[in-house]
Amino acid sequence: LKHFHQYHDIFHETGVCIDGFSLPHQHSLLHYEDLIRVFSAPNGLCTSIMESKLITVVKKPWWWLSKHKALGQILQRNQCLSKLAAAGADFEARGMLPVSH
Template identity: 55%
Template sequence: MDACYIARREDLTEASIKELENAIRRFYKHREIFKITGVRSGFDLPRQHALAHYPDHIRQFSTPNGLCSSITKSRHITAVKKPW
């Protein structure tokens, strides 16, 4: 959750990008408890994978300013799943 809140800031300095990288590392470490307890067998979730790219993309393109992957999911459902 920390990573999401940091990435949504309107202004990110190099220090806050480092803070984001640390939060992402903590998230990846702590999510393993779901594997250990048998809640999930793996994590092939595009949104979670995308988190790993946020720091570099913020450095290249600036802050995401409200970027949300939900629109991609809803368009995928409309374009791919519903016609069938």
């Protein structure tokens, strides 16, 4: 992994990877070894679930909100959505709403 980060430019220079590397994926490689030690070896399912959550929790709100102090907006939006989901589940349990499934 250290060699990859040291020599990854060769892929661009030789035309193997013309468009460059995905920076979020490349950055995640920096944490990969430590995460394997802490959480066991990840597989495609684990990474796809995490990527799906990232899209839902961070990327979609980023697209929808203004970019001014975006982190605060994203956190507030996610908190509101969590409260709405909890209220909906509570209302269904009390028979105040029809079951949505």
